[in-house]
Amino acid sequence: MRKALHFGDAGTQHGADGRLRHLLSMEGLRDREILHILDTAESFLEIGQRVIKKTPTLRGRTIVNLFFENSTRTRSTFELAAKRLSADVLNIAVSTSSQSKGESLLDTVDNLRAMHVDGFVIRHPEAGAAHQVARHVGGEALVINAGDGQHAHPTQALLDVFTIRHYRGPMENLVVAIVGDVLHSRVARSQIYALSILGCPEIRVIGPRTLVPAELSALGVHVYHDLDAGLQGADVVCALRLQRERMEAHRLPSLDEYHRRFGLTSQRLEKAAPGALVLHPGPINRGVEIASELADGPQSVILAQVTHGLAVRMAVLTLLAGALGGEEE
Amino acid sequence: MRKALHFGDAGTQHGADGRLRHLLSMEGLRDREILHILDTAESFLEIGQRVIKKTPTLRGRTIVNLFFENSTRTRSTFELAAKRLSADVLNIAVSTSSQSKGESLLDTVDNLRAMHVDGFVIRHPEAGAAHQVARHVGGEALVINAGDGQHAHPTQALLDVFTIRHYRGPMENLVVAIVGDVLHSRVARSQIYALSILGCPEIRVIGPRTLVPAELSALGVHVYHDLDAGLQGADVVCALRLQRERMEAHRLPSLDEYHRRFGLTSQRLEKAAPGALVLHPGPINRGVEIASELADGPQSVILAQVTHGLAVRMAVLTLLAGALGGEEE
Amino acid sequence: MRKALHFGDAGTQHGADGRLRHLLSMEGLRDREILHILDTAESFLEIGQRVIKKTPTLRGRTIVNLFFENSTRTRSTFELAAKRLSADVLNIAVSTSSQSKGESLLDTVDNLRAMHVDGFVIRHPEAGAAHQVARHVGGEALVINAGDGQHAHPTQALLDVFTIRHYRGPMENLVVAIVGDVLHSRVARSQIYALSILGCPEIRVIGPRTLVPAELSALGVHVYHDLDAGLQGADVVCALRLQRERMEAHRLPSLDEYHRRFGLTSQRLEKAAPGALVLHPGPINRGVEIASELADGPQSVILAQVTHGLAVRMAVLTLLAGALGGEEE
Incomplete structure (x- = not known):
């Protein structure tokens, strides 16, 4: 199973500087990285209790929910997480996309990259799809695997x-x-x-x-x-x-x-x-x-x-976007 | 007919403090409550004339359009009403939702409550659906009936x-x-x-x-x-x-x-x-x-x-959200 | 072919003051108008490079993407263009709209006008659809043809x-x-x-x-x-x-x-x-x-x-909205 699960996660998830820049699978993460995400999520938990459930963390950033499988629940949580961080969100569902015209996953991603989106949240029926995208975009945008086949979530x-x-x-x-x-x-x-x-x-x-x-x-x-x-x-x-x-x-x-x-x-x-x-x-x-x-x-x-899932996703988006900023600015 | 229409509206629409906290049906509303909504709507009518059609009233609030029946017109008006009040809006359409995986209405609602959404705008083919949701969420979130079967709108x-x-x-x-x-x-x-x-x-x-x-x-x-x-x-x-x-x-x-x-x-x-x-x-x-x-x-x-429908929906969202704030803050 | 292409473009695209108020087809545009759009787009190109990819140009404005044909690519670019200009965006796709209940294009448009939307981005399988809408709304809202049949894009x-x-x-x-x-x-x-x-x-x-x-x-x-x-x-x-x-x-x-x-x-x-x-x-x-x-x-x-398409669409939205403002304010 370990063999079947291995998509070169460690090398793909971390940048050359050793920082986490994509979240593709648990495999390859260090315990302190996981704990850092959990601690950051803890701080976002409180925002859900406020009347104004919003921080300016990702203002002016664009996050794309690229869903090749239906999942209202997961899509909604990521959408809310990004919106509460003040990002602009683009929802793209597979059945209504140009995928049906035969365009490949990477061609779709390339088009969105050309629009300078900052992050991809990807759900795909095939194992390894998010890894493929992450390897393709490198440090240009963050990639979060929101479920790929029977591989990881x-x-x-x-x-x-x-x-x-x-x-x-x-x-x-x-x-x-x-x-x-x-x-x-x-x-x-x-x-x-x-x-x-x-x-x-x-x-x-x-x-x-x-x-x-x-x-x-x-x-x-x-x-x-x-x-x-x-x-x-x-x-x-x-x-x-x-x-x-x-x-x-x-x-x-x-x-x-x-x-x-x-x-x-x-x-x-x-x-x-x-x-x-x-x-x-x-x-x-x-x-x-x-x-x-x-x-x-x-x-x-x-x-x-x-409730925790929303806080965790806000934390992951924030941390990965921070790593982006570090390389770009 | 009155019997068939009765879903315990009065008790559900008003909080313990007598304030209107949900809008489920006209039945059970007092004339002064209706007039207060109409007067508030009158003040929102002017916003549509401005270049910047926006007020910060619901900034940081999350409104969910939970539509189990298609209605571009009604959904669009509620979406615009909420956006012009600066709320974050989450559109959930039934056919693409986990409802198809067999989750019940209340399970879907509970998930959204767990994300601390502030309001539900619900359209559902069954009479009483919005009442059921309102009884379930109590004072935690506002519920607006956007049409339930042949019952109310x-x-x-x-x-x-x-x-x-x-x-x-x-x-x-x-x-x-x-x-x-x-x-x-x-x-x-x-x-x-x-x-x-x-x-x-x-x-x-x-x-x-x-x-x-x-x-x-x-x-x-x-x-x-x-x-x-x-x-x-x-x-x-x-x-x-x-x-x-x-x-x-x-x-x-x-x-x-x-x-x-x-x-x-x-x-x-x-x-x-x-x-x-x-x-x-x-x-x-x-x-x-x-x-x-x-x-x-x-x-x-x-x-x-x-045009009036947009102003009325902005008014209802504002008034019900105000009642929420009153209980929570 | 010129005959077949002619939908009274020149008269419809320009207002009484000679300013461009809709973008329906290339036919009828003056070279300096095209160059002005390209120059404006040049200035938007740089925004895509920033961390905060956002300008307040269209804050409080509402842009409707009214798509009677599927096109994730075009819809996404217009959606992002409008959002990066801080507009509120309403996405309306035909298959889920009341069009299926038999409402005509102009009735749909009239409803959205009644909500005081500022702009329509229209894709339609019939040649001339955007022209029809532009003639109908006059100077009240901007209309952009995002593809009409085999006519123009x-x-x-x-x-x-x-x-x-x-x-x-x-x-x-x-x-x-x-x-x-x-x-x-x-x-x-x-x-x-x-x-x-x-x-x-x-x-x-x-x-x-x-x-x-x-x-x-x-x-x-x-x-x-x-x-x-x-x-x-x-x-x-x-x-x-x-x-x-x-x-x-x-x-x-x-x-x-x-x-x-x-x-x-x-x-x-x-x-x-x-x-x-x-x-x-x-x-x-x-x-x-x-x-x-x-x-x-x-x-x-x-x-x-x-990349250029995003900048061009931001430029067109900005210029046409500016012409709107000029007539209304």
């Missing part, structure tokens, strides 16, 4: 570790269990790297054999195919969205059967540590990977994740 | 009474006739309540038996199935858009037949009071519910309604 | 002559060849007028007999059906996009055959003057009308055209 992982740290402190003493369709999940891959870099001593993945790659144990991750066993004593439980649309046929008997075996409920959660945190990247499939009473209950921090 | 009714007052003064001395497909019209329902609250002494509805509910007479509304009789002496004539797409089969013989019996023309309008005002919520079906010569003629105030 | 022609002047100086001494599907190209028509008005002594069009109208020679344009002959000694070569979707059947044997006969490559370009400039309006069909090595090579100014 780094801002999701950042908001997850932000949330865990927010409620439980450093990762160093925590047992974290990830439950669900790990095989198809860019969220899970990014979470595993983020937790690992931040020193989480025990990362578990739980799911049916068809949805949890065996190679994961080579990464030091503990693999469970039984929910109760995997949840035993966990401090944090990260549910994954069951990607019905991505799942190939025959990997699961039925949604009911899946829920019965791997669906999180308050009752199943009793196996975890008392008051264990429950995370989910959203949107949730109620009654499939998670029961409503749990999703809406006191242990759930699912909506806090959304 | 309060800003349309406000711009209509604004327009009538603008040209004819208070409702107290006017005969107002509403012509068309009253049965399917949220516009008509909202108009009837608004006119009634403002003391209009004679409200008439005119239309074929299949499109005018008999229960209306219980509300003190005068029902006519003959256009000439209904127009007799009317000071204001509000045409309704014939919702072809909503009409069930067999309710109308044909569009030609409809126009012949209920279509407004300059000639038919001679039955009304001299210089009677003609309103229409748009977009108009020329030659169906209204003849082009009338729609474009001197008695028509259809485009003035659009 | 004036900002494209302006950015082309801007680019040629930028690299080669005045048109007076240049041989310019336009290669491709001239018959269906609003770009070619606009280029021919722009070059001609600016005094280009030799304009050539090159293409198969089925795609190059014979009438063109009446305009003083030199018609070639052989690529090598047409390129001979040319200083500037403007490739046209092959509009596959517009081409009627049987006009071309095949894309391969087209490329073999009229596709631009480095080798074919050797016939042109040394270092001849290569332009293309984009998006390019690599390997059809132009080879990748040429499009990405040192003679290509295709991406510079995009």
